[in-house]
Amino acid sequence: MLMSQLYAPTLRETPAEAELVSHQLMLRAGLMRRSASGMYSFLPLGLRAVRKVEQIIREEMNAIGGQEVLMPIVQPAELWQESGRWDDYGDEMFRLKDRHNRHFCLGPTHEELITALVRSEVRSYRQLPLRLYQIQNKYRDEIRPRFGLMRGREFIMKDMYSFDQDEQGLDESYWAAFHAYERIFRRCGVEAHPVEADSGAIGGDVTHEFMVLAEAGEDLVLYCPHCGYAANVERAQGVEPEGEGAQVELKELQEVPTPHVSTIAQVCSFLSVQPENCIKTLIYLADGKPVAALVRGDHNLNEIKLRKYLKCDVLELADEETIYRITGAPVGFAGPVGLDVPLYADYAVKQMANAVVGANKGDHHMINANLERDFSVTSFADLREAQPGDPCPRCFKALEGARGIEVGQVFKLGTKYSQAMGATFLQENGVETPLIMGCYGIGVGRTVAAVIEKNYDGDGIIWPISIAPYHVVIVPVSMKDQVQAEAAQKLYAELGAAGIETVLDDRDERPGVKFKDADLIGFPIRVTIGPKSLEQGEMEIIIRRTKEKISVPVEEVLTIIRQILEDGDVK
């Protein structure tokens, strides 16, 4: 490709719309342009990187017996009504109607479609296992799209679905995908750590997310450097503490006026106490029934844990009116003492003494509240959001925290969809059974963004060879010098013939401009052709990642480049 022809509009200045480095660089290097909030057009360079990632994914999916299909983006409402997700999915689903007033959505994922596709064709255990995947656009009307490709409303996703006849088969599919994912991300040039996760709206129990650790990540990962436990904060388990906590003298329960003091922070500063001595009382509606959840003032409740513990479908914070009805006080003054709803407390509450709590009375709190003496709870459970420093649930050493970009997730779905949608098969013994499913996603664009987020410097992107849009850029210092131009053309032809993806920067620009663009776009290898070295029969090979410069005799350039590409990245 000739640089003079390549549609790669680079920008000298950083566009105001981008905050994340990867986002800025993708715009500056001319990989993509925004078309609407959360939606992007890929330009040639960006698309080539995307295609490379896709190709790696294809190879690894095929290697575990995956077969590629392509399903429509527009999906009929009926299928989603069958699974119950037409209502569950909410505002995040792009919905539309056709001219006959029939309802459709733009697929946010494809469990329903694939299940419908398979149920009419798979009849027998002899057709299993079946692993189908596609690489397709997905649509989610995100509440707040941001960070370029990190959280878009339209995005490219690889999604595989497995169908097995039993749990063991599912297990095999799951771990096959798991290990394929490890290979995929490694080949793309990033470390992605598998962490235990919550399955969210997709459903299922066993699931791992693959996280690229980066400050820009939207998720918090807790991991144990000692035993290797790693989990998304949504999932990370707490540990039930042993013993009763410190023995201290129980002081007298006392009501104190706290005018206009409703948040933990306000209470602490008003009463000169620490958040860890306060109990937060949160009133929830679990499937419509009021419950109270207690956590220590410096802890956050993990709603996912509470919902699971209560085994309820809908869990939401109670509205002001309900709170007033239940506690007899406006929002901000709820407390466990005398509260007549089921009370569920996080383990940490068990060890508290002389705590500050809401008084269930406007503008009042109580101090020196104590468990059993002043109030009792229905049960204790692991309800709080784990945080760095908490004990590891496996080995009890301190957990550490890191931010992560979720580039992939694998789920064991079980029979959630096959059951709801009647996707069954006949077992060997003739019994009709729902298919056992798994699903496995990779965010393609997000992977590209994550790779950049982990591979850049002050000059621009540093592509790993495996997904670089092009491998080599040839930069003659001056195209007007016949000798250089001819040498450049010759090398360009040679590299092309050798199957090396090369761009020749044939623009009549000053060398500085060409070097800057080459660095910004991030070609792994640059060959500079200048008058001085050429006189000595040499060219310069510059490694983008290390800035290492090697002078090489002209006739050896191809060989050396080949070798560099074969050796892969030096990290």
Add this chain to the structure above:
RNA sequence: CGGGGCGUGGCGCAGUUUGGCUAGCGCGCCUGCCUUGGGAGCAGGAGGCCGGAGGUUCAAAUCCUCUCGCCCCGACCA
């Protein structure tokens, strides 16, 4: 959805408070000269219904109303 901010040539911005003359600046773009090892220099030039609609006024980028788009923070933590 709540809060904050921003929409002015392709990009980055000034001008808006206190309405006023041909709406500026840097970069980029075009032509020519010159230059060619890290985003050169000189000269000339093109390009803007100031997001859109309505209104106030002798006069609106500027004031008022409505609207659209984009960015950031937050979204129930009592």
